[in-house]
């Protein structure tokens with residue numbers, strides 16, 4: 001039966017890594033997959049993670065099953081990180097957090113859970129959104145529609161158009177929002193905009209669904225959670241998918257969480273039983289290691305402080321690289337204004353060049369980026385930024 005299957009093209013994001021590896025050009029630059037890199041182009045294991053792993057290795061006494069929700073201690077600490085321990089939704093026990101195989105696992109479980117509660121639900125996603133949102137949510141059988149988000153001309157959120165479309169969304173449907181560090185465009189909602197969407201959700205009855213894959217990469221752990229915490233306080237129901245891939249650098253360990261805010265503690269108990277049955281029916285229970293490391297870090301003041309410092313270092317390096325790229329583009333004679341790169345947030349921005357120009361960067365300059373012109377800012381370094389800026393300017397002049 002398998003002979004009828006047709007070969008598929010490589011994943012638009014992950015496929016870039018293989019092409020980059022195979023390239024022998026010494027000047028090659030990888031701005032593709034969204035992973036943090038240091039000045040040497042490495043993605044090292046964080047020191048706090050290494051220390052937590054050693055401590056955990058010495059204390060782990062069993063490999064017995066962890067169960068569909070994951071470890072209770074890890075879930076509480078993750079919930080506190082996202083919402084804050086004294087958040088009213090947390091203290092009134094209306095939030096349930098489970099451990100998931102990364103942010104992707106969380107999104108897929110959430111989609112299956114929504115399908116269970118309301119099969120005809122539509123999920124509204126931003127245009128553009130992270131490419132993998134569509135299969136992760138759509139393959140669960142939910143309808144996906146888009147709302148306007150990024151304006152390629154102003155290089156900012158087109159909030160009026162966004163609100164106009166969201167004004168048509170009602171009860172039973174969901175609106176997927178990026179908690180911070182929008183992937184792929186880097187243009188985030190400001191506080192007033194979060195407040196306005198919250199008011200609209202209350203008025204029209206749609207359920208917000210927040211993907212928070214980059215907490216701590218924008219302005220800080222608490223600052224980046226502003227939208228999540230506001231909505232959790234105001235709206236009756238909320239879904240939050242979170243990831244520990246970027247902020248703890250645990251990519252391959254697949255550590256993430258799914259938090260659902262319910263209208264009442266009684267609903268939370270009913271909902272949780274359904275959520276766990278979804279998990280049992282897909283992968284039974286999450287992997288342990290990554291979340292155990294997160295738990296070990298968050299349970300220790302010393303390791304938490306160490307992690308905060310390392311997270312701040314990553315965040316500040318990305319901010320500095322944003323300013324550096326803009327400055328180099330000006331120096332190399334770019335005719336258009338790239339100041340937006342400096343003001344956007346998180347790992348990604350669109351260069352705003354067309355597909356043909358992207359292909360020229362890939363083919364002629366060995367600079368790897370997603371077709372949409374999304375670049376991973378963390379792939380820039382002091383050593384490659386001149387070549388990168390020169391190449392972008394050269395491609396724009398053609």
Ligand code: LMR
Nearest residue numbers: 013032033034130132183
């Ligand atoms: C990205 O957007 O590059 C990352 O989230 C990695 C991925 O899985 O696509």
